[in-house]
Amino acid sequence: MEASVFDDIFFPHTADKYRAAPLAEQRERYLAHLKATGTRRSALRKCANDQLSLVRLLDLKDGDRVSRSWIEAAAALWAQPRGRRCDRAASSKTRDRFVSHGVRxxxxxxxxxxDGDCRHPHHGEVQAFARWSRQDRGLSDATVQSYCxxxxHFFGQLAAKGVRLSAVGMADIDDAMAAEHERGAWGRRTRHDYAQxxxxxxxxxxxxxxxxxGLAAGIVAPRFMADEGVKGLRREDVVRRWRRLGATARSTSATGPS
Known part of the structure; x- marks a missing residue:
């Protein structure tokens, strides 16, 4: 088998991990481009690290459209202590490098x-939803980002049609889902997550x-096969749910059977 760029810049065990991670072909293609222009091995490693962090923070899928503001939001999370397997926060220079790698x-x-193309009339509503998701539901920043x-994405499509949120009907949502299916860039798992x-x-x-x-109840997520890359729950979500179940069980035990 022909050696990959990952083999050139990492030790074998590490190279295998990078090759097995999502969007390996897209990541490697860009690294090969950089290597061909004379980029040093140390710089290629940093870029490969930043690529993989960005993929995981934004849950990127093949064909996703991403704005610079999303990359900067991911960089802010990545730069926090332990956000990049380091106890210290990243310097502004290191964070800027992360953004630069992602943008390029x-x-x-x-x-x-x-970013101008991503603006829509309902930015305020989406930001209110983000605050509620964090503060009232206790969702992680990465999860909230994926929801927003x-x-x-949906409101970007809607703005092009001139439809306001108050006038949205099930046909608009169905059309948006159908458009992603016809575009062919998303698999069933991605369309399922989008609908959810x-x-x-x-x-x-x-x-x-x-x-x-009644709009939410009418949104039906496409089914997907068990071998289509079902993603496990985040550790913090598992712990949170476990605690809630425990609290419910204790409350039931304390009140006794009805």
Missing amino acids: WLTFLGWLED KAAD RLRAFFLYAEMRGWCRA
């Missing part, structure tokens, strides 16, 4: 979306009276 890589792939990313995240937003929107009632 996604530009190379044609996935970078201009889905909402922003949209449903979470519309549950909140209904609660606030921003849209018609």
Whole structure:
């Protein structure tokens, strides 16, 4: 088998890990481009590390459109203590390098979306949903980002049609889901996750009276096969759910049978 760029810049065991991680072909293609332009091995390693961190923080899938603001948000998480397997926070210079690597890589792939193109009339509603998800539901920053990313993507499509949130109907949501299917860039698992995240937003929107009632219940996530890369729960989500179950069990035990 022909040696990859990962084999050139990492020891074998580490190279195997990078090759097995998501979007390996897209990451390696850009690293090969850099290597061909004379980029040093140490710089290639840093870029490879930053690529993989960005993929995991934004849960990137093949063909995703990403704005610079999302990369900067991921960099802010990555720069925190222990955000990059380090007890200290990253310097501003190191964080800027992370953003630069992400921007250049996604530009190379044609996935970078201009922030101006990502603006839509419902930015305030999405930010309110983000605050509620963090403060009331206790979701992690990475999870909240993925939910907001889905909402922003949907509202970007909606803005092009001139439809406001208050006027959204099931046909608009179905059309958005169908458009992603026809585009062919997302697999069933990605479309499933997109539908689940949209449903979470519309549950909140209904609660606030921003849209018609019943939209969330009408969003049906596409089915996917068991071998299509089902992603496990995050450790913090497992712990949180376990604690809630324990609290419920203790409450039931204390009140006794009805």
